[in-house]
């Protein structure tokens with residue numbers, strides 16, 4: 001699965017979220033930008049995003065976020081109850097995350113910001129990316 005920023009596929013329609021953070025006990029001050037990236041396989045319906053967290057322009061961490069239920073991902077992965085399966089539901093730190101700031105701090109910051117509005121935006125980016133990819137595939 002290859003992930004690329006939504007902006008590279010849907011352009012102007014993509015809105016990246018930036019939040020200024022001051023005096024947090026867990027993270028250094030700075031402007032944190034969340035660049036949501038999506039899988040570019042048009043036939044894959046993984047329903048997740050990989051979010052690159054940038055602090056003052058430097059990539060400090062990577063978060064995986066799956067908005068569907070745990071049951072959805074279990075079925076999608078093939079349905080067995082294997083406990084060793086990665087948890088795709090909810091937010092986790094990606095294995096490739098550079099962790100230049102506290103990963104736990106980053107996850108709690110993400111959770112604090114996560115609301116229905118943001119989830120809706122992420123879902124709409126996902127659909128827009130998949131729709132654009134499907135169109136590209138048909139044109140080939």
Ligand SMILES: [Zn+2]
Nearest residue numbers: 039044045046
């Ligand atoms: Zn995928």
